[in-house]
Amino acid sequence: MAFVLRKAKMVDVRTIHRLLMECASKKLLLPRSYTEIYAHLRDFIVAEDDATAAVVGCCALSITWEGLAEVRSLVVAEAAQGRGIGRRLVEACVSDALTFGIYKVFTLTYQVDFFRKLGFQEVSKDVLPQKVWADCIKCPQFPECDETAMMIEL
DSSP: OOEEEEEOOGGGHHHHHHHHHHHHHTTSSOOOOHHHHHHTGGGEEEEEETTTOOEEEEEEEEEEETTEEEEEEEEEOGGGTTSSHHHHHHHHHHHHHHHTTOOEEEEEESOHHHHHHTTOEEOOGGGOHHHHHHTGGGSTTTTSOOOEEEEEEO
């Protein structure tokens, strides 16, 4: 399967939501509402199957603070996994961070080995106070979060 990466469009919102909710039902990431997706649509990159034009993955880069951004909402449809789509989505987000002059990118994840292969290293959540007070405090898992904080410095 060949695929292309592109910025998300309004027509992608329902598919992005479906992908995220399928993954959230397996407790692999937090659910996102339609409102959150619409509000942050410009943050999303999608992977589109060349043959069918179906969106098979997504990822978002969220600017958190001066010089700091987060890779979030990374999902690849089960049938499309193992083809490098997730890696390319994260690399595209990291490239976007550089475009903005952001040289520290973090993620909160259960997929530690995947992000380690991309150059991310485990860090204490204490180095992410903006994230904790902006997003984590609203999370039902707060303060007992079991995700691993990882960061790459570019």
